[in-house]
Amino acid sequence: MAKRGYHHGNLRQALVDAALELIEAKGPEGFTLSEAAKQAGVTPAAVYRHFEGRADLIAEAARQGYEIFADVMQHAYDSGQPSALAAFEATGRAYLAFARKHPGHYIAMFESGVGVNRTPELAAAAARARGVLECAAEDLSRHIPPEKRPPAAMFSAHVWAMSHGVVELFARQAPGRASPFPPEELLESGIGIYLRGLGLIPPDG
Incomplete structure (x- = not known):
């Protein structure tokens, strides 16, 4: 999957889009923030610039x-x-x-x-x-x-x-x-x- 969002200055939305795909595929409890970060093409640490945790995402x-x-x-x-x-x-x-x-x-x-x-x-x-x-x-x-x-x-x-x-x-x-x-x-x-x-x-x- 091509990296998205981060390189276009919209990391926050890229993370939300990644979360939506993971929620649909695995359920709201079936993924981690690290998985969302990976799908969005960024490091896990980058997530915390925008969200305090998975529930906030x-x-x-x-x-x-x-x-x-x-x-x-x-x-x-x-x-x-x-x-x-x-x-x-x-x-x-x-x-x-x-x-x-x-x-x-x-x-x-x-x-x-x-x-x-x-x-x-x-x-x-x-x-x-x-x-x-x-x-x-x-x-x-x-x-x-x-x-x-x-x-x-x-x-x-x-x-x-x-x-x-x-x-x-x-x-x-x-x-x-x-x-x-x-x-x-x-x-x-x-x-x-x-x-x-x-x-x-x-x-x-």
């Missing part, structure tokens, strides 16, 4: 992941306008698409054990991503009969949990587990049942 990978994730979710939300329902459903599909397209980032964000509050920058990026889904939920919740209307944050948390569960169980090829249906169908049917229960979709819709 993974935290930066997660931060970048949340920034991409927020952009993907925002694009999905915008694509569904002006229909609040279409925008909301699009954000669920975007969750699956992100997990498939950016597995290294996804693992760093959700499976590494690095908390979103490890750095202020990571916390801010995670909040921006969460805010897109909450905004979509708030738009849609205005159409729910008042007596059935959950708080928008709860509404979005339900769909986030459903999306995350489908990804974890069926979209990331968990060992020994095969989905009986395409993950997109599982998610859309689950969201459909949920929205019918809230009165947002007619029983035969």
